[in-house]
Amino acid sequence: MVENCLTRKMVKYCELFYSFFKIGTFTIGGGYAMIPLMEQELVDRRRWLDREEFLNQLALSQSMPGVLAVNMATGLGYRLRGLPGAVAATAGNIVMPIVFIIVLAMLFRHFRHIEAVEHFFMGVRPAVVALIAAPVFRLAQSARIGWSTCWIPILAALLIWLFDVSPILVILTAVVAGFLYGRIKK
Amino acid sequence: MVFLQLFWSFLKIGLFTFGGGYAMIALIQSEVTVSHHWLTPQEFTDILAVSQMTPGPVGINTATYTGYTAVLNAGYEPWQAVLGALLASGAVILLPVVLMLLAVIFLQRTKGNKDIDNIFALLRKVVVGLIAAAALQLLTADSFGQPGLTLQFLLSLCLFAAVFILSLRRVSPILLILASGLVGLIVYSL
Numbered sequence: 001m002v003e004n005c006l007t008r009k010m011v012k013y014c015e016l017f018y019s020f021f022k023i024g025t026f027t028i029g030g031g032y033a034m035i036p037l038m039e040q041e042l043v044d045r046r047r048w049l050d051r052e053e054f055l056n057q058l059a060l061s062q063s064m065p066g067v068l069a070v071n072m073a074t075g076l077g078y079r080l081r082g083l084p085g086a087v088a089a090t091a092g093n094i095v096m097p098i099v100f101i102i103v104l105a106m107l108f109r110h111f112r113h114i115e116a117v118e119h120f121f122m123g124v125r126p127a128v129v130a131l132i133a134a135p136v137f138r139l140a141q142s143a144r145i146g147w148s149t150c151w152i153p154i155l156a157a158l159l160i161w162l163f164d165v166s167p168i169l170v171i172l173t174a175v176v177a178g179f180l181y182g183r184i185k186k
Numbered sequence: 187m188v189f190l191q192l193f194w195s196f197l198k199i200g201l202f203t204f205g206g207g208y209a210m211i212a213l214i215q216s217e218v219t220v221s222h223h224w225l226t227p228q229e230f231t232d233i234l235a236v237s238q239m240t241p242g243p244v245g246i247n248t249a250t251y252t253g254y255t256a257v258l259n260a261g262y263e264p265w266q267a268v269l270g271a272l273l274a275s276g277a278v279i280l281l282p283v284v285l286m287l288l289a290v291i292f293l294q295r296t297k298g299n300k301d302i303d304n305i306f307a308l309l310r311k312v313v314v315g316l317i318a319a320a321a322l323q324l325l326t327a328d329s330f331g332q333p334g335l336t337l338q339f340l341l342s343l344c345l346f347a348a349v350f351i352l353s354l355r356r357v358s359p360i361l362l363i364l365a366s367g368l369v370g371l372i373v374y375s376l
Contacts, residue, residue, distance in 0.1 A: 061286070062204075065285065097250070102268055119371045123370015124235045124366050128363070130347075134349075
């Protein structure tokens with residue numbers, strides 16, 4: 001790690017902040033939309049790290065708890081410049097979105113009951129549900145879900161939806177089950 | 187009091203979200219509309235719409251917006267609601283950031299072990315179910331209108347189908363949300 005940092009081109013904190021600031025401020029559609037932009041900026045344009053290390057961080061970010069984009073920023077920032085790098089990248093990634101949302105939340109209260117806004121949101125609501133449903137099928141492929149394993153996400157979804165089981169409990173159960181399954185298989 | 191509860195709720199949400207912002211939606215939903223009743227389901231759907239239309243990670247946007255609205259709904263002033271927004275988004279990233287740092291340090295020293303690989307192989311599948319649950323829980327009259335041969339219900343079904351298909355074909359979410367809103371604006375205002 002230490003040698004790695006020394007052989008690597010010294011990345012300036014302000015450049016690191018700025019790169020993640022740009023990505024955080026101008027990407028709409030959440031973490032999955034940010035991944036290709038991060039790859040472009042950090043690997044292709046800045047050449048701060050190679051594609052393999054980027055993919056390693058992506059796998060780790062998806063396996064760890066938290067917001068995907070923030071996990072990427074923290075992990076990549078640390079790889080590039082240690083702890084201050086992690087802080088710079090993470091802060092850059094989220095500062096503008098937080099400001100935008102607070103301003104919007106303040107304004108939205110006053111606009112909400114205007115008839116045109118209500119009509120707009122009557123159209124938007126079913127679209128939002130569809131936007132959440134669609135990644136289920138995209139992600140099912142990358143999680144290697146096939147006919148023999150499709151009962152796992154279905155069971156998890158039904159437990160939460162129909163039986164009001166807490167998602168946290170479902171995740172904890174999966175952690176224990178995954179551990180035991182691996183041990184028994186051996 | 188609502189501040190402490192908000193902090194604790196979002197600390198938990200951050201720690202137990204695997205699979206990014208979309209998986210987080212199910213957790214925020216259960217904490218915020220089921221356990222605490224800070225928001226109505228309809229308010230929550232509106233927040234999701236705004237969070238997806240505005241730039242930034244969906245999980246951060248949702249946490250910020252939810253923190254703001256929950257404090258305001260509890261009867262506090264707008265400046266206190268801003269604190270609630272900062273508190274919720276800070277709480278949601280606090281533990282994941284610390285864990286990510288530890289993980290990067292740990293992985294840079296050791297190779298992944300079999301137990302951890304097995305746990306994550308199952309978690310990745312369960313997470314897909316979590317996102318599906320978030321979508322299923324939003325299949326309500328708040329989002330779609332009362333089921334029946336009403337204009338709102340039929341139009342909602344059409345919009346749902348159209349957006350679902352176009353989203354799978356990677357049409358930009360902001361475009362889809364804006365287009366659906368415009369359709370609603372035109373049809374319901376006629």
